[in-house]
Amino acid sequence: MRNILVQRALAAAAIVTAALAVLHGCASAPEDRGVSDRAAAMMKSSFKARGQATLDRLDQDETQRLCSEYAGRPLPAPIAERIRQANLATIRYPADGKLVGDWKRGETIAQSGQGFQYSDDPKKAAGANCYACHQLTPQELSYGTIGPSLYRFGKLRGYSDETRRYAWQKIYNAEAFAACSNMPRFGQHHILTEQQIRDVVALLVDPASPVNQ
Amino acid sequence: MRTMMQRALAAGCAATALAAVMSAALAESTSDEIAKYREALQDGNPAELWEARGEEMWKAPRGPNKVSFASCDLGLGPGVVKGAYAELPRYFPDAKRVMDLETRLVYCMVSQQGYSESDALRNTFGNGSAHRSDLEALAAYVTSQSRGVAMNVALDEPHMHDMYRLGEKMFYYRGGTHDFACATCHGDDGKRIRLQDLPNLTKIEGAQKAYTTWPAYRVSQGELRTFQWRLNDCFRQQRFPELEFGSDASIALTAYLAGRANGAAYDGPAIKR
Numbered sequence: 001m002r003n004i005l006v007q008r009a010l011a012a013a014a015i016v017t018a019a020l021a022v023l024h025g026c027a028s029a030p031e032d033r034g035v036s037d038r039a040a041a042m043m044k045s046s047f048k049a050r051g052q053a054t055l056d057r058l059d060q061d062e063t064q065r066l067c068s069e070y071a072g073r074p075l076p077a078p079i080a081e082r083i084r085q086a087n088l089a090t091i092r093y094p095a096d097g098k099l100v101g102d103w104k105r106g107e108t109i110a111q112s113g114q115g116f117q118y119s120d121d122p123k124k125a126a127g128a129n130c131y132a133c134h135q136l137t138p139q140e141l142s143y144g145t146i147g148p149s150l151y152r153f154g155k156l157r158g159y160s161d162e163t164r165r166y167a168w169q170k171i172y173n174a175e176a177f178a179a180c181s182n183m184p185r186f187g188q189h190h191i192l193t194e195q196q197i198r199d200v201v202a203l204l205v206d207p208a209s210p211v212n213q
Numbered sequence: 214m215r216t217m218m219q220r221a222l223a224a225g226c227a228a229t230a231l232a233a234v235m236s237a238a239l240a241e242s243t244s245d246e247i248a249k250y251r252e253a254l255q256d257g258n259p260a261e262l263w264e265a266r267g268e269e270m271w272k273a274p275r276g277p278n279k280v281s282f283a284s285c286d287l288g289l290g291p292g293v294v295k296g297a298y299a300e301l302p303r304y305f306p307d308a309k310r311v312m313d314l315e316t317r318l319v320y321c322m323v324s325q326q327g328y329s330e331s332d333a334l335r336n337t338f339g340n341g342s343a344h345r346s347d348l349e350a351l352a353a354y355v356t357s358q359s360r361g362v363a364m365n366v367a368l369d370e371p372h373m374h375d376m377y378r379l380g381e382k383m384f385y386y387r388g389g390t391h392d393f394a395c396a397t398c399h400g401d402d403g404k405r406i407r408l409q410d411l412p413n414l415t416k417i418e419g420a421q422k423a424y425t426t427w428p429a430y431r432v433s434q435g436e437l438r439t440f441q442w443r444l445n446d447c448f449r450q451q452r453f454p455e456l457e458f459g460s461d462a463s464i465a466l467t468a469y470l471a472g473r474a475n476g477a478a479y480d481g482p483a484i485k486r
Contacts, residue, residue: 035378058453072396142408184390
């Protein structure tokens, strides 16, 4: 049932995409497209691979390309829908169906900003750096504000299967809900392991987690 | 000169004491306390040490050719420093290229003083007293000579206009494992990472305030940092590969941000946490 729905949604998205390609050609001047292409080429020749940060990090997938192109102006609704659908289709779930891990480990992952910078040791586990952008537990006062407060995430939404599933999906691929979100796609880009995502989900949805006190 | 050095040393001590106070301020974790700390920092700026060293270097014969920077044209004529930074980056017909300050300094070191390019680029970013950077000191001196001068980069010049537009595209370019662009952190008002306030560079006011306060003495690093360093370290945190010093992309992004800062009085080298 679910698969059929996804297929129909993807087919619909493909039609919308085709229609948009026409519209899009009119909307963005060829000159502007030329600047984008030259900027991308300029970047390729201006960066050098260092450690784990290789030059392919500059290659954009379709989501990155569209979000760059429409940045700074309103994202047309059909483009936003296309991005959401494409990203929703990437979400994978644990084979054992277990979405919730240990909130204490989740807190450690939320605190850590290590990982994927050329200055980081690639052998060390990466963090999710949640606190860089979100408020979570009330004990941690050093939190950023690029993303919304997640304090009482589970308490406010209810400790349901739906909430747990949403938390998993959002961490796995935030673009499936908010096209051109500022939040990294932790699952799709393998920033976090399956177990790490479980642990961060626990931090958000476990009734015993300080986030929900 | 002596009084300048003494003042700078006193400023250095004040900054160290303030660094100790900073941990207490952070423990309280209120924006008010951090604002007070930032205000207190403005009383003395160790950047003056870099400015003084840079001035000596600017005037001394250097390199295999033993010539000073007196013949180095930063855009306002050979040896003219006053106000030069407020009009950089700019297009230089002799190099057939848009250059920012650091790139132009390297150009003069190579074409006039006789350094090899690799020697000129040896210490682009300093690392405490162990590896002091001549380029950082020279940049501190030259920029200090534009303090109070309104930013005025020539966006109507065709090469500059092109670099500005390329820089704008780069600002919004998402990539890497984390999908970050400059705009991810610098595209909205009133945002912060942890407790660090982020300038909104998409607004003229934000771009002006941010751009006119680089180079800056970074208390947390005990180093004076240039705008090339600022861009380099932003991209590191974006999980991008390393931005090459003086690369076209670095100059395009600088042209974009300097252009957006046009009209604001240059106010560096500043001091930042």
